[in-house]
Amino acid sequence: MIYFDRVSKIYSNSIALQEVSFTVKSGEFISIVGHSGAGKTTLLKMILAEEAPTSGNVFFDSIDIHKVSRNQIPKLRRRIGSVFQDFRLLPNKTAYENIAFTMEASGRSDEEIRSDVPHVLDLVGLGDKLGSFPFELSGGERQRLAIARSIINQPDLLIVDEPTGNLDPITSAEIIEIFKKINEIGTTIILTTHNKKIVDSLGHRVLTLEHGQLIRDDKEGKYAL
Amino acid sequence: MGLIGFGRNGLVSVASVMAMTITLFVIGTVYLGGNFLNSALTEVKNKMDISVSFKTDAPEADILVLKKDLTFLPEVKQVTYSSREDELLAFRDRYKDNETIIQSLGEVDNPFGARINIQAVEPVYFDKITRFINGRNSPTNGGANLIDQISYKKDVVSKLSNLIDTSEKLGWAIALVLALLSIFAVFNTISLAIYTSREEISVMRLVGASNSYVKGPFVVEGMIAGVVASFLSLALLYPAVLWVRSVTANIYGGVNLVSFYFGNFGKIFIILFVSGVVLGFLASYWATRRYAKI
Numbered sequence: 347m348i349y350f351d352r353v354s355k356i357y358s359n360s361i362a363l364q365e366v367s368f369t370v371k372s373g374e375f376i377s378i379v380g381h382s383g384a385g386k387t388t389l390l391k392m393i394l395a396e397e398a399p400t401s402g403n404v405f406f407d408s409i410d411i412h413k414v415s416r417n418q419i420p421k422l423r424r425r426i427g428s429v430f431q432d433f434r435l436l437p438n439k440t441a442y443e444n445i446a447f448t449m450e451a452s453g454r455s456d457e458e459i460r461s462d463v464p465h466v467l468d469l470v471g472l473g474d475k476l477g478s479f480p481f482e483l484s485g486g487e488r489q490r491l492a493i494a495r496s497i498i499n500q501p502d503l504l505i506v507d508e509p510t511g512n513l514d515p516i517t518s519a520e521i522i523e524i525f526k527k528i529n530e531i532g533t534t535i536i537l538t539t540h541n542k543k544i545v546d547s548l549g550h551r552v553l554t555l556e557h558g559q560l561i562r563d564d565k566e567g568k569y570a571l
Numbered sequence: 572m573g574l575i576g577f578g579r580n581g582l583v584s585v586a587s588v589m590a591m592t593i594t595l596f597v598i599g600t601v602y603l604g605g606n607f608l609n610s611a612l613t614e615v616k617n618k619m620d621i622s623v624s625f626k627t628d629a630p631e632a633d634i635l636v637l638k639k640d641l642t643f644l645p646e647v648k649q650v651t652y653s654s655r656e657d658e659l660l661a662f663r664d665r666y667k668d669n670e671t672i673i674q675s676l677g678e679v680d681n682p683f684g685a686r687i688n689i690q691a692v693e694p695v696y697f698d699k700i701t702r703f704i705n706g707r708n709s710p711t712n713g714g715a716n717l718i719d720q721i722s723y724k725k726d727v728v729s730k731l732s733n734l735i736d737t738s739e740k741l742g743w744a745i746a747l748v749l750a751l752l753s754i755f756a757v758f759n760t761i762s763l764a765i766y767t768s769r770e771e772i773s774v775m776r777l778v779g780a781s782n783s784y785v786k787g788p789f790v791v792e793g794m795i796a797g798v799v800a801s802f803l804s805l806a807l808l809y810p811a812v813l814w815v816r817s818v819t820a821n822i823y824g825g826v827n828l829v830s831f832y833f834g835n836f837g838k839i840f841i842i843l844f845v846s847g848v849v850l851g852f853l854a855s856y857w858a859t860r861r862y863a864k865i
Contacts, residue, residue, distance in 0.1 A: 394777070417782065424779035434774055451780035
């Protein structure tokens with residue numbers, strides 16, 4: 347599904363990624379680990395077409411992401427859900443509106459929005475928080491809202507960047523459980539994290555980045571840094 | 572969403588509307604002034620004619636032939652003939668209250684020659700028409716000269732139209748400079764709005780919002796500023812034309828710019844409205860292209 351072919355990203359005074367190559371198959375749950383500045387976020391940004399590689403190619407199925415025209419990028423992004431450490435919710439919109447806004451932006455009808463939003467909020471355990479603003483929610487609830495938003499358009503791929511960085515261990519475990527369930531129904535997940543416990547508990551494939559280089563690709567790996 | 576954005580930006584929106592209002596006001600003034608002066612110039616041109624006084628002994632038949640020939644010239648719009656008797660009557664009428672003049676007239680033969688007045692299609696043809704008339708001698712009176720005097724004021728028209736042209740050019744130049752300034756003002760407003768909404772825009776990008784979904788509201792916001800400014804400038808033009816009428820009250824009873832304003836209200840409105848929308852669109856489109864990249 348995702349194929350990085352000798353991808354490098356060089357900023358004016360640093361190398362973020364160096365000749366990175368790997369493949370992600372449909373339905374996989376992959377963890378990418380590495381110290382801060384190892385290139386994890388740059389790698390995710392490339393999948394979202396927010397950053398272009400200096401050299402090499404990134405493919406989504408057979409599409410070369412960085413050769414897609416600007417007009418086609420939104421269509422590509424609709425196939426990808428994303429969750430971040432800082433949630434990236436709109437503070438002046440309620441939980442319902444945050445999700446509705448995503449559906450509206452991707453061109454879904456009002457009828458679909460009315461029927462799907464309560465359903466997805468129920469799925470992440472926020473069925474009773476439809477009218478709450480992000481500042482009225484706890485960290486875990488905010489992250490669940492962000493997850494609901496990321497899956498509302500039924501993406502093929504979910505990109506999850508440090509999702510538990512701001513959460514306590516119990517809430518973190520709850521959040522990871524949600525991701526497992528999402529993966530079980532067939533959505534491919536790429537997760538970056540610093541949390542050793544989470545990586546070890548998942549028991550899935552682990553890619554390890556160091557100074558922009560892919561130094562390890564373990565099929566059923568552990569956090570080893 | 573554009574309307575909401577316009578409201579949320581409060582004072583900054585007011586500043587860009589003000590800048591655009593001034594620009595549109597100047598555009599309106601230049602248009603109004605230019606058109607009014609041109610119509611005044613046409614009026615003056617219509618009143619301008621070549622006046623040909625004939626010698627008292629010039630045979631009327633020759634004059635009438637000349638008149639007929641003149642009407643066939645493509646450069647001539649209209650020719651009116653006034654016989655010696657008509658001229659005398661007109662003179663008497665003009666000085667009917669002055670007994671001395673009327674009395675002295677009775678002591679001599681009719682001292683007036685006949686006259687024809689020629690209106691040209693354009694004042695530039697005055698010279699050509701004059702040459703045509705000058706070349707005419709009396710065929711019935713042994714080739715004697717028929718003409719006593721030919722008079723016209725061509726210079727006034729050309730000077731006046733040059734003056735109007737120059738002032739119009741100057742007006743448009745000022746309007747152009749102001750238009751650029753107001754584009755900058757709206758550009759800054761929209762850029763600020765984009766900066767304020769950067770979080771929202773980044774989320775929009777993330778969820779795959781289309782280009783038009785992200786940029787549309789900002790472009791609409793700029794166009795709303797243009798629409799509001801067009802209404803304001805149209806309203807401001809009214810007291811301006813009233814003021815022009817009052818300060819020009821001593822000249823021919825005042826320049827009637829007010830009736831010109833109302834007579835061309837629809838046209839002025841469309842010009843200001845379209846200019847406002849176009850300026851707002853250009854400025855906000857430029858800002859979104861620069862700052863709201865997908």
